[in-house]
Amino acid sequence: MPNRIIRESARASPTLDVLSAEAECLFYRLIVTVDDHGRFHADPVLVLAACLPLRVERLKATRVERWLNELANAGAIRLYVVGGRKYLCFPTWRRYQRRPQSLSKFPDPSSEHGATTVTPPRLHHDGSVNAPPLREVVNRESRVTVPTPSTESPVAYRQRLFRTLKDLSSDEARAFVNALSEGLGDRCGWSHAQFREHMMRYLAARATATVNRPDVQPPS
Secondary structure, three states: OOOOOOOOOOOHOHHHHHHHHHHHHHHHHOOOOOOOOOEOOOOOHHHHHHOOOOHOOOOHHHHHHHHHHHHHHHHOOOEEEEEOOEEEOOOOOHHHHOOOHHHHHHHOOOHOOOOEEEEOOOOOOOEEEOOOOHHHHHHHHHHHHOOOOOOOOHHHHHHHHHHHHHHHOOHHHHHHHHHOOOOOHHHHHHOOOHHHHHHHHHHHHHHHOOOOOOOOOOOO
């Protein structure tokens, strides 16, 4: 296995900033565990054994599963299923790591190869989890996904988007963005990277507020 690359920009990553300390620790351990294509098993028992071998007797697989879901919800990893088995991959692996010199040990995560993305449950502040209300949120706020007239400027669309998010709880807003992120960056006049950065900062501000304040200011 070649040496892995962790760039100094990770210190200011909006994606990593929303993670708990435990989930971020697992993120770095996964980097040195996955194969040369950034893929590995997503079974928490196997992840615990491979990433935290000296803590197998002290940690439960349920905690590892919670951290994996946290990483997936933040977009740091992607969970997918092929042939009934669950795997994980790093979506930006090729951007930061060297070109792989060998074939992957794990199935390709693309839908063309039969992979299905897994939507993980949400972790609430009390430690409980439940499936995100994506269907309800999408149905309730479907007006945002309806194609808008060509005369609507990116600024106007951003204002409309954040008016919608303002009416949702923090968990619903995060679920909404994760469900409908494809194409929203262009509509807002941002690149995909800019959209992710703006949204992660906005959602982090919502999540860390002592009260779910509706006056958290969206990015301009």
